[in-house]
Amino acid sequence: MTFMSSPTTRCWRSRDVLLGVAPRNRDVRRVRCSRMTPRVRAAAPVDGPPQPQSIRHLVLVLGDQLDRNASALDDFDASQDVIWMAEVMEESTHVWSGKPRTAVFLSAMRHFAAAQRALGRRVHYVALDDPDNTQSLSGELARAVQAFAPQRLVMTEAGDWRVQQALVQAAQSLGVELEQRSDRHFYASVDEFRAHAKGRKQLRLEYWYRELRQRHAVLLTADGKPEGGQWNFDAENRGSFGKQGPVDLPAPQRFAPDHITREVLTLVNARLASHPGSLEAFDWPVTPEDAQLALQDFVQHRLPQFGTYQDAMWTSEPWLYHSRLSAAMNLKLLDPRDVVQATERAYREGHVPLAAAEGFIRQILGWREYVRGIYWLEMPGYLSRNALGAREPLPSFYWTGDTEMRCLQQAIGQTLDLGYAHHIQRLMVTGLYALLLGVNPVAVHEWYLAVYVDAVEWVELPNTLGMSQYADGGIMASKPYAATGKYIQRMSNYCASCRFDPATSSGEDACPFTTLYWDFLLRHEPLLARNQRMALQVKNLARLDTAARAAITERATQIRQSGGAPPRALQLL
Numbered sequence: 001m002t003f004m005s006s007p008t009t010r011c012w013r014s015r016d017v018l019l020g021v022a023p024r025n026r027d028v029r030r031v032r033c034s035r036m037t038p039r040v041r042a043a044a045p046v047d048g049p050p051q052p053q054s055i056r057h058l059v060l061v062l063g064d065q066l067d068r069n070a071s072a073l074d075d076f077d078a079s080q081d082v083i084w085m086a087e088v089m090e091e092s093t094h095v096w097s098g099k100p101r102t103a104v105f106l107s108a109m110r111h112f113a114a115a116q117r118a119l120g121r122r123v124h125y126v127a128l129d130d131p132d133n134t135q136s137l138s139g140e141l142a143r144a145v146q147a148f149a150p151q152r153l154v155m156t157e158a159g160d161w162r163v164q165q166a167l168v169q170a171a172q173s174l175g176v177e178l179e180q181r182s183d184r185h186f187y188a189s190v191d192e193f194r195a196h197a198k199g200r201k202q203l204r205l206e207y208w209y210r211e212l213r214q215r216h217a218v219l220l221t222a223d224g225k226p227e228g229g230q231w232n233f234d235a236e237n238r239g240s241f242g243k244q245g246p247v248d249l250p251a252p253q254r255f256a257p258d259h260i261t262r263e264v265l266t267l268v269n270a271r272l273a274s275h276p277g278s279l280e281a282f283d284w285p286v287t288p289e290d291a292q293l294a295l296q297d298f299v300q301h302r303l304p305q306f307g308t309y310q311d312a313m314w315t316s317e318p319w320l321y322h323s324r325l326s327a328a329m330n331l332k333l334l335d336p337r338d339v340v341q342a343t344e345r346a347y348r349e350g351h352v353p354l355a356a357a358e359g360f361i362r363q364i365l366g367w368r369e370y371v372r373g374i375y376w377l378e379m380p381g382y383l384s385r386n387a388l389g390a391r392e393p394l395p396s397f398y399w400t401g402d403t404e405m406r407c408l409q410q411a412i413g414q415t416l417d418l419g420y421a422h423h424i425q426r427l428m429v430t431g432l433y434a435l436l437l438g439v440n441p442v443a444v445h446e447w448y449l450a451v452y453v454d455a456v457e458w459v460e461l462p463n464t465l466g467m468s469q470y471a472d473g474g475i476m477a478s479k480p481y482a483a484t485g486k487y488i489q490r491m492s493n494y495c496a497s498c499r500f501d502p503a504t505s506s507g508e509d510a511c512p513f514t515t516l517y518w519d520f521l522l523r524h525e526p527l528l529a530r531n532q533r534m535a536l537q538v539k540n541l542a543r544l545d546t547a548a549r550a551a552i553t554e555r556a557t558q559i560r561q562s563g564g565a566p567p568r569a570l571q572l573l
């Protein structure tokens with residue numbers, strides 16, 4: 001409690017127990033005084049009611065913890081607690097974060113802070129362009145601890161391992177207790193997943209998904225059986241649009257930037273000018289209210305077709321029947337229970353077919369919870385996995401979209417323009433190409449973490465390193481997602497306007513996906529042959545005679561030596 005203060009000096013008695021410091025430093029009776037340097041004074045918040053100089057809880061709210069019902073806020077007492085939020089460059093530079101991604105986070109954070117202030121809560125908010133900003137979470141925490149002398153730091157457990165480590169270490173070195181509370185946003189806790197994983201030789205989504213559906217009574221009949229007599233309607237979820245393409249696509253609801261978002265867009269354009277991506281089309285939901293509207297819009301207009309077309313792709317149609325809800329969920333603006341319940345309700349009211357409802361719920365209740373479990377089970381070692389020994393650099397066109405390969409040009413182009421690509425574009429276009437080329441998984445991971453508005457490491461890393469690059473050797477996926485250009489031809493119209501031929505594996509016109517697919521099988525034949533699910537694909541290698549193999553290897557080498565894409569045809573003047 002502060003017992004003496006002046007405009008420049010503040011004294012307080014330190015807390016009873018200081019955790020995380022050497023026992024000799026736990027002297028609880030000391031009175032500590034600090035001179036408030038101009039820097040510290042500048043950090044002291046100006047909003048809210050008159051404040052004591054020493055507070056009870058400094059409640060840390062990170063950019064992906066914008067849940068108004070978060071456990072960290074459970075016992076918030078406006079008379080003695082302060083919320084701490086910080087915009088720091090470190091979070092946009094530890095990977096080369098795209099402009100749309102940074103803008104979504106900052107805008108949602110500012111809206112959250114405004115909503116908390118409207119509740120009469122005091123928010124200590126450090127803006128990116130605050131001249132005193134140290135630009136790191138630990139630096140800002142140190143400044144805030146100095147300014148507020150909190151008895152304790154309180155937070156909901158961090159989503160990412162890196163951030164959790166940084167904050168735990170910062171609290172320890174500051175000699176302040178850090179209380180981490182469980183994250184109620186998810187259906188299952190990390191410990192529940194650990195219990196599920198214990199003793200299993202292999203983890204598979206399907207079993208976890210069924211367990212959660214039963215535990216939470218989702219899409220079950222009155223006697224506890226799966227609706228429709230089966231757990232999974234995946235086989236009905238692989239439609240393509242055919243030659244005529246998608247007809248009467250319902251455009252998703254846009255969220256035009258308000259004044260807070262406009263300020264953020266200006267700031268991001270100024271401070272992150274050299275970062276990838278564009279903000280011209282920015283229209284993401286950045287508040288819980290917007291997120292609810294986005295959910296309703298999706299359920300009403302796109303969910304009925306989601307199942308059929310969830311794997312399909314089409315030129316210049318980034319959204320198709322997808323929900324665009326991942327960023328809102330990952331920032332915790334939207335509760336996954338609301339999403340699952342709205343979907344199930346739509347099915348029970350006869351608005352959507354079961355295959356669509358089940359297919360969508362599997363993404364949220366299944367995949368989303370599953371990848372979080374894997375992340376926390378496997379970190380920190382997961383980051384350095386490289387089961388296929390991939391060493392190639394990421395081609396530079398991943399940062400520009402400047403490539404002749406039409407599918408990559410489309411998927412990367414919309415990623416940079418919107419911060420968005422749907423799952424199959426990420427898995428079977430950009431991810432597949434990096435896998436076949438043999439790109440170092442860390443470089444692939446850093447790209448995915450940088451460019452998508454929904455990118456947070458707990459969900460991005462298992463999807464990238466595990467599912468798409470098979471770098472974890474089979475923890476996430478039972479086999480590598482390897483395919484030729486013919487898969488992309490079947491699921492999209494990209495190949496129709498591409499200079500390459502998906503049916504050809506060598507020579508000038510060969511589709512690089514097809515070349516690199518066979519090259520991938522040739523390079524990894526012994527390892528893949530041990531995987532039963534790859535048996536058929538490996539067996540097909542026998543169809544290639546020595547000359548065909550040599551031609552494929554030659555073309556693949558040429559691609560690698562030309563920066564990861566075939567040399568461009570000479571342009572005639």
Ligand SMILES: Cc1cc2nc3c(=O)[nH]c(=O)nc-3n(C[C@H](O)[C@H](O)[C@H](O)COP(=O)(O)OP(=O)(O)OC[C@H]3O[C@@H](n4cnc5c(N)ncnc54)[C@H](O)[C@@H]3O)c2cc1C
Nearest residue numbers: 322323324325326363367368422423426427454455460463
């Ligand atoms: C290489 C790669 C990287 C990815 N990185 C991310 C990421 O950083 N953040 C992220 O949220 N998703 C990631 N995904 C999963 C998925 O691609 C996105 O969740 C989805 O494209 C987001 O768009 P949407 O909201 O329109 O999703 P929809 O297609 O409408 O799907 C509905 C929801 O299901 C959830 N979901 C679907 N698939 C997955 C999955 N594989 N893992 C976890 N949740 C899933 C998402 O919350 C999504 O919003 C990645 C997938 C791949 C292959």
Ligand code: SF4
Nearest residue numbers: 405407485495498511
């Ligand atoms: S031909 Fe190959 S490179 Fe061209 S769009 Fe099709 S899959 Fe992509």
